[in-house]
Amino acid sequence: MSMSLDRRQFLLGTTAVLGAAALSPAAALAQENRLRQLFWGGQARADRTNGVNALYTASSGNEVESSFLGWGDYWPKLATETAGGNSPDIVQMDYRFIVEYARRNAIAPLDEFVGSALNLSDFDADQLEGGKVDGKLYGVSLGANSVAQLVNLAAFAEAGVEPPNRDTTYDDIRAMGEAFKSKNIRGGMKVIADGSGSEPMLDNWLRQKGLALYTAEGKLGFTEAEAIEWFTMWSQMRADGICVDAETQALDTNGPLENTMVILGKAAMMPSNSNQLVAFQTLSQDDLTISSYPRIAPGVGGGHYRKPSMFFSVGGSSSNKEAAAAYLSFFVNDPEAGKVLGVERGIPCVSAVRDVVAPLLNAKDQIALNFVANLGDLLGALPPPPPAAAGEIDVSVLRVVSQEVAFGARTAEDAGKFFVTEAAAVLERAA
C-alpha cells in the first residue's frame, strides 16, 4: 500500500498542527493558579510529596505540577531553568546552595508573606534561622536532621562487640576494630569505613576541636596541622586494619547507596545522616541503627548540629509568589500533610506536627527522631552556610587527596599541606 498526500491535505494537516501549537500557551495561561514544583529525591519522596499536593489541591483549589530528579541531575536542571528566566514556583533548596541562589535573586525573599500567607508562628527557631541569608528568609526548612553513623547491629553481634553509643570515641573504635580483626567475620569485615575523605566527618572532628571547616567569611577554618593530624589518624587506622583498605573504599563513589561500605558488607559502620537510616535499611538484610559520630576524647562534644535537611524556596522569577508561599505554609503546618510526609525529609519543624507524626512512625523512623531530639552535649551551634566552592573542594580536593594517601601516592604530612593550599586556591578562584 502506498500513502499519498495531496497538497491540500498536507496544508490542512500542517494548519491543524500549527493551530494546536498556537493554542497551547493560551491553555497554559488559563491555569494561572497552577504551581510548578521541582525537587530532588527518589520515588518514595515523590509519592509522599504528591500525596501532600493532592491534599493541597483539595483544600485550596490550586493545582501543583510536580516533577523530581536525582540530586546530580537536579542542580543543572534548576540552574538552566533559572538562567532561562523560567524557574519553578517551588524549588527544593540545599543548605549548600541557598546563599548562592539568594544573593543572585534566583530565589525570592519570603518575609513579606510571613504572618499572612506563610504561617511560621510555631516553627522551630533554629530551623527558621537556617533558612535566612543576610537577615532575610529565603527558605523554609522541611525537616531537621543530623550527621550520624550508620551501624550494622547484626555485624557487631557476630563479632561479639558492644555497638557504639553516644560516648564512643575514636580510640574506642580502634579497640572495636581489633576485636573485629580477631573474630574475622564475613570475610574480613572491618569495623568502620575509611572516613578520611568524608567532608561531614572531617567537619565534625574539627568542630569538636572548637574549629570549623569554613569560617563565616567563607575561608578555611583550620590549618595544615589539623589536616595532617586528620590524614595521619586515618592512615594509622588503615595500616592497622581498623578501617577498610584503599581499594575497597574507592568502590564508594558517593553515588548510589548500594555502593557504600555498610551495604556492600565491607564495614560495620560508616558516616551517614540521620534521615538516611530508612533508605539504608531497605537495602540491607541486617538490623541497622544510627549512632553519633565518634568523640575525639571522652566528654568532648559539640560536633553535631541540627541541620535543615532541605528547604522549599520560591523561584525568583515566579509570577505566583504568594500562592507558592501559601503552599509552603500548608506543607509544613498541616497535620494531615505531616502524616503523609513522615520524617522522610527530616524531623518536622513544627511541634504540633511532630506530635501528630511521632505515634505513627515505625521503629526505624522513631530511632531517627529520637536521635535528632536527644543529641544533648553532642550538639553545637549551626555553622554558617558553606562557601560556594565547598562542593568543589569536597569532590575534587578532599576525596582525591584522601585516596592519594590511601593508595600511597602521598604521605599524610604532604597531603595535609597540599589539601590546605589547594582548598585555599579553590576558594580564591571562586571568590
Add this chain to the structure above:
Amino acid sequence: MTAQSISASARNKGGAVGSTFWSRAWENHAPGYLFLLPWFIGFFGLTIGPIITSLYLSFTHFDLLTAPRWAGLDNYIRMFTNDRNFVASMRVTMFFVIFSVPLKLAFALGVALLLNRGMRGLPLYRALFYLPSLLGASVAIAILWRQIFAGDGLVNQFLALFGIVGPSWISNPNYSLWTLIVLSIWQFGSPMIIFLAGLRSIPQDMYEAASLEGASKWRVFWKITLPMLTPVVFFNAIIQTIEGFKSFTPAFIISGGTGSPINSTLFYTLYLYNEAFSFFRMGYASALAWVLLAIVAVFTAFSFFTSKFWVHYDD
C-alpha cells in the same frame, strides 16, 4: 510614451532580469528547500547557534545564574598555565586513545578475518559481534562492568579458580583505566563490520595469483590483504580516534562522575562536564570544549597527512 516612462520601464525590465534568476532558482528548488526547512531550523537553531554561543562563552565567566562576564583569554590562559586537572584529564584521555584505538582495531580486524572465511551462520555471528557496539555506551553496560571488575566480581572469581587473588580492578588507580580500555575494545562491532565489507571488496584474483605462486598465508596477509585494506583501516582509525576523545558515559557511570580513584578515570569530557554542570563554570567548560575540538582536528589532520605514506588507493 515619454522619455521618463521609457526609462522607468527599462528600470523595471532590468529589475525583472535580476529577479528572474532568483525566481527561476526558487521555482526549481523551492520544494527542496521547503522539505529541508525542518532540518535547516534544527541545524541553525540547535547546532550552529549553540556552537557559536559556546565560542563566545569560552571568552567569558558564566555561572548560568548571572549574565556572562567578559573574560578575554582568561579561561584559555588558566587552562594552559594553572590547571592540574586539565593536565591530568588530558593525560588520561591520551592514554585511553593511544591504547584503546589500536587494540580495538586489531581485535576488530582479527574477528573480521575470521568471519570472512565463509563460515556457516555468518549473519548470526555478525549480529552477535555487533551487539556490544549498540550496547556499549549504555548506562546498563557500565554498571555491569562495575560488577564484573569489582573486587568480588566475575573476573576475580574466575582468577580464583587458578588460585590468583585479583585486585578490585575498577577501584584501583593502577587498573581502573584499563577496565575502560577493555570495555572500549569489547565494542569492536562497528569497525569489524566495516573491515568485513573491506575484505569482501578485495579482488579474489589477487589471492588466486598468490596461491599459484605458493605464498604463505602470513605473506598474503601482509602483502595483499593489509595493503588493500588500508583505506578502510584509515577510515576506522579516524572515526575511532574521534570516538575515543569523546568517550564519556562509561567513565561517568563507573566512577560516579568523579573520575575516581585519584582522577585515574578523569576523562577530558568528564572534567568538562564537571566544570559545566557540577561547578557551573560554563565559560571555562566552553573553552575546554573548543580546545578538545582543536586537538581532535590536529589529530585528524595529522592522520590525513601521514596517510599519503601508508594508505593505498588502487587507482
